[in-house]
Amino acid sequence: MAFGYESRDASGTLIHSTEDSTFTLLGTYTANANTDHTFTGVPIMPTRVVTKLMLNQVNGDDEAYVHQHSLSGSTLTATVPTAAYDDDGNRANTVKTFFMVFGK
Numbered sequence: 204m205a206f207g208y209e210s211r212d213a214s215g216t217l218i219h220s221t222e223d224s225t226f227t228l229l230g231t232y233t234a235n236a237n238t239d240h241t242f243t244g245v246p247i248m249p250t251r252v253v254t255k256l257m258l259n260q261v262n263g264d265d266e267a268y269v270h271q272h273s274l275s276g277s278t279l280t281a282t283v284p285t286a287a288y289d290d291d292g293n294r295a296n297t298v299k300t301f302f303m304v305f306g307k
Contacts (some may be wrong), residue, residue, distance in 0.1 A: 206238035210254040219252040219305060226252065233258070233283035233301050234270045237294035242279040248306030253279065258299040270300040279304065 209220040219226065229248065234240040234258065253274050260267050270281040281300060289295040 215229060217307055219254065224307060226307045229304045229306045230302050231301065233299060237283060237287070237297045237303050238300045240270075240281040240282060241303075242281070243277060245274065245277045245279050245304055246249070247277055249303060251306040254303045254305070256301045256303075260298055266296055267298045268296055270297060270304065274304065284292070 208244040209222065210218045212218055214215060214228050215269040229251065230242075232240075232242045232245075251274060253272055255269055255272065257267065261300070266286075267285040268284050271284045272282070281302065283294045283297045287294060287296040290294045
């Protein structure tokens with residue numbers, strides 16, 4: 204039987220689990236493919252975690268990247284990672300990314 208929610212970083216380390224403690228969903232934000240975004244008004248709590256999901260994929264056999272992010276104060280910034288640029292320097296391989304900010 205499945206229960207709860209957990210999020211892990213790229214190396215598999217557990218970042219957030221509803222099994223350990225209860226977090227409140229503070230907000231959801233969507234960054235469109237291949238563009239940087241700044242989201243303001245993110246609620247502030249003593250402890251916050253950000254999780255993200257890939258919403259779409261790129262066409263063909265190219266690699267797909269999700270946005271990098273930073274959370275400072277009430278601002279969530281989503282940026283296109285350098286690895287997502289094509290050979291001509293265009294932002295071409297980042298997919299639409301869905302962010303969830305949890306707090307407690």
